[in-house]
Amino acid sequence: MRAGTRFERTAVTRRILRSLAVTAAATAALALGLAGCAAQPADSDGEAAASGEAIRMGTQPWLGYGQWYVAEDQGFFTDRGVDVALSSFNADADVNAALAANRLDMANVGAQAALQFIEQGLDVSIVLMLDSATEADAILSGPGVSEVTDLAGKKVAFERGATSEILLAEALDAAGMSFDDVEVVEASADKVAPMLLAGRVDAGxxxxxxxxxxxxxxxxxxxxxxxxxxxxxxxxxxxVRNEVLDERPDEVREVLGAWDDAVTFTADHTAEAREIIATGVGSDVADLETAFDGVHYYSLAENRELLTGTYLTETLPALITVSERIGLLEAPVDAKTAVRAEFLGE
Known part of the structure; x- marks a missing residue:
C-alpha cells in the first residue's frame, strides 16, 4: 500500500494492527509491576534509560521497525545529539505493558493499540507513521491445509489481541467461517513457527x-x-508519552529526524540497510528479500502529508468506528486528539 490510499471499510478493519491486547497488558503491568516483561536494551544504554537521560524506546523484532536499527548502526541518533535506548520485546503484550507501566517513553505499536491506550487514559499521542506491509504477515499452514476452508476443525496458533488475530478473522470471514470453526491455540508470534514445524498445530x-x-x-x-x-x-x-513531548520536544524531533535519516539511507544504500535490519531482527537477509519488498517505510515528508491529512481525517475515524463496532473500543476516541504532528518539521 502506498501513501494516500483511501481504504474501504473492510480494509480499515484489517488495519487493526500488531498490538490489540492493551487492556490485558496494562492490567498485567499494574498488577505485576512488569515482572518478567522487562527487555534488555539493544546496547549498554540501559543505565542511561533507567536514569531518565536516554529516550527509552520499545520495539520488537519486526521489519517495519527496522529503521531504528539503521539509525543506531549509522550513528544518526548520535549525529543529532539524542540518546536513545532501544529495548526489544518478543511479544506484543510485553511492549504494551512496558509502556503502560511507565517503563518506556515511546513505543512502536499498531494504531489500534494507540487508540486503546488513549481510551484507557494513558497519556500518549501518535507522532509518526512508521510502515505499512503486505507480504510480511501471513497465515502459515502445514501439510493437508491448502485452502482456508481446510482449517475447519484444525488447530490454529496465533496471538490473541494482535494483528494475527485480525488477519485470521478476515481470512475466515472471507471463507464464510469464524473462530468457532477452528480450534484456537494461543501463542505469541515468535512461538507460532516452532509449534507448526513440530506438528503441534495445523496452522499459525x-x-x-x-x-x-x-x-x-x-x-x-x-x-x-x-x-x-x-x-x-x-x-x-x-x-510517545505526552509528558515527554512537552518536556523534551527537541529530543523527540531529533528522534524523528533520525528515522528520516535512516529511511533516506535505506533508499540510497538498500543492501547495506537490509543487512543491518536483518541483523537487528535476528535473521538472514537472504531469507527476508521478499518480505522487505512488502514493507513501505514512511518518510517525514509523507508523514507531513498524511498524518494531518487523510490518515487523520479518514483512516483513524474509520478505524475508531470499526473498533467500537467490534468491541475493541468501549468509548469514542477523538482522532484529532490522538495525533500530535508538530514534531515532524517543515
Missing part, C-alpha cells in the same frame, strides 16, 4: 522474520494467506 499466524524461517525449513509449510491479500492491513505508528 505470524510475521517476519518468523514467516521466512518457517517457509525455509523445508518442512512442508506454506503461506496460506498473506496480508497482501487484504490491502492496508499493516500500518504501525510511534506513540
Amino acid at each position: 499466524v505470524t510475521y517476519e522474520p518468523y514467516v521466512s524461517e518457517a517457509l525455509g525449513a523445508d518442512a512442508g509449510v506454506s503461506a496460506l494467506v498473506t496480508a497482501g491479500e487484504f490491502p492496508g492491513l499493516i500500518t504501525d505508528v510511534l506513540v
Whole structure:
C-alpha cells in the first residue's frame, strides 16, 4: 500500500494492527509491576534509560521497525545529539505493558493499540507513521491445509489481541467461517513457527522474520494467506508519552529526524540497510528479500502529508468506528486528539 490510499471499510478493519491486547497488558503491568516483561536494551544504554537521560524506546523484532536499527548502526541518533535506548520485546503484550507501566517513553505499536491506550487514559499521542506491509504477515499452514476452508476443525496458533488475530478473522470471514470453526491455540508470534514445524498445530499466524524461517525449513509449510491479500492491513505508528513531548520536544524531533535519516539511507544504500535490519531482527537477509519488498517505510515528508491529512481525517475515524463496532473500543476516541504532528518539521 502506498501513501494516500483511501481504504474501504473492510480494509480499515484489517488495519487493526500488531498490538490489540492493551487492556490485558496494562492490567498485567499494574498488577505485576512488569515482572518478567522487562527487555534488555539493544546496547549498554540501559543505565542511561533507567536514569531518565536516554529516550527509552520499545520495539520488537519486526521489519517495519527496522529503521531504528539503521539509525543506531549509522550513528544518526548520535549525529543529532539524542540518546536513545532501544529495548526489544518478543511479544506484543510485553511492549504494551512496558509502556503502560511507565517503563518506556515511546513505543512502536499498531494504531489500534494507540487508540486503546488513549481510551484507557494513558497519556500518549501518535507522532509518526512508521510502515505499512503486505507480504510480511501471513497465515502459515502445514501439510493437508491448502485452502482456508481446510482449517475447519484444525488447530490454529496465533496471538490473541494482535494483528494475527485480525488477519485470521478476515481470512475466515472471507471463507464464510469464524473462530468457532477452528480450534484456537494461543501463542505469541515468535512461538507460532516452532509449534507448526513440530506438528503441534495445523496452522499459525505470524510475521517476519518468523514467516521466512518457517517457509525455509523445508518442512512442508506454506503461506496460506498473506496480508497482501487484504490491502492496508499493516500500518504501525510511534506513540510517545505526552509528558515527554512537552518536556523534551527537541529530543523527540531529533528522534524523528533520525528515522528520516535512516529511511533516506535505506533508499540510497538498500543492501547495506537490509543487512543491518536483518541483523537487528535476528535473521538472514537472504531469507527476508521478499518480505522487505512488502514493507513501505514512511518518510517525514509523507508523514507531513498524511498524518494531518487523510490518515487523520479518514483512516483513524474509520478505524475508531470499526473498533467500537467490534468491541475493541468501549468509548469514542477523538482522532484529532490522538495525533500530535508538530514534531515532524517543515
